[in-house]
Amino acid sequence: MISRRTLLTAAIAAAATGGLAACAKEDAPSTGSGSGKITLGFSQTGSESGWRAANTKSIQDSATAAGIVLKFSDAQAKEENQIAAVRSFIQQKVDVISFSPLKVTGWDTVLKEAKDAGIPVILTDRGVEADPSLFVSLLGSDFTAEGMRAGAMLKKLVEGTTGPINIAQLEGSTGSAPAIERTKGFADAIAGQPNLKIVATQTGDFTRAKGKEVMEAFLKSHPEINFLYAQNDDMALGAIQAIEAAGKKPGTDIKIITIDGVKDGFVAMAAGKINGIVECNPLLGTQLMELVKKVHAKETVEKRIVTKEADFLQAEAAAALPTRQY
DSSP states (O other): OOOHHHHHHHHHHHHHHHOEEOOSOTTOOOOSOSSSSOEEEEEEOOOOSHHHHHHHHHHHHHHHHHTOEEEEEEOTTOHHHHHHHHHHHHHHTOSEEEEOOSSSSSOHHHHHHHHHTTOOEEEESOOOSSOGGGOSEEEEOOHHHHHHHHHHHHHHHTTTOOSOEEEEEEEOSTTOHHHHHHHHHHHHHHTTOTTEEEEEEEEOTTOHHHHHHHHHHHHHHOTTOOEEEESSHHHHHHHHHHHHHTTOOBTTTBEEEEEEOOHHHHHHHHTTSOOEEEEOOOOOHHHHHHHHHHHHTTOEEOSEEEOOOOEEEHHHHHHHGGGOOO
16 A cells, blocks of 8 residues: 555655745735735744754744744644644734644644645645645755665774674654654665664654663663664763763764764764764755745745755764854
8 A cells, every 4th residue: 555655755756856836826815914024934843952943043043134024933842832833823824834843744734724825835844744735845854864874874883893783773753754764764774784783762852851861771771782873963962971871981882873963962973972973954044035935926946855964973073063053
């Protein structure tokens, strides 16, 4: 049976080759702030990590620079708050709605409400499992590719190592696109390698505190762990505290790969506590505002826009650290 995710992926891929018209409704009523400026309603997931804080600042600063009126809402990690925010934006008749969805499901109804109101929707950072016609574009990282890059990095780091590689995995928030896709990408990358085994996996909710808590439990139940794959830097930084408290040396006794590339992660990597970082760029603000302007002007935009990112190993950390913007 073809899954809904497969159909969505196929639809986006087909649309991305030629672009889609940005208008949600040709006969949509005039909306906005009444000032002549474009009004953007944006719902953020919350403030769970350094990455998210940088993402929020990028959006707020870029809206100001672009002369766009920003109505910003923090969902505080609750999907119901995000849905309520989107409905509030519809009632306020903003020109464009954008949000970073906490979870991949549960969006069809409110997205249809936005489309019926003639307000185009841009997804940022994360995708959803919904009818692709209900949003005009998705701007953000390819999370499956990030997971695969992390798996490839792990294989490079353990090249020539004898004995089993017992991997602990700290997943992101349950039901979120990055958690689902980074898990899949990593599993695909290490498949067929009998010496690479995930012995423990659990959500750390993308937070430092939860990463520490879960890693403490992992170390008690699986003392054989010698590698950690954390799906964001904050969870890895919390896990490092747990590893050190257990009398082990992060980066040596337990090698660590993480995703994001926030400054604190590079500081830890420069200190030898993280072995590799797969970058996920949070600075989407400028691209988002350019996209908002095109969508509002009913220009053709790509259905899927992937951000540019890089990978860094420990030897590159010190040189890269001064250039980190977040």
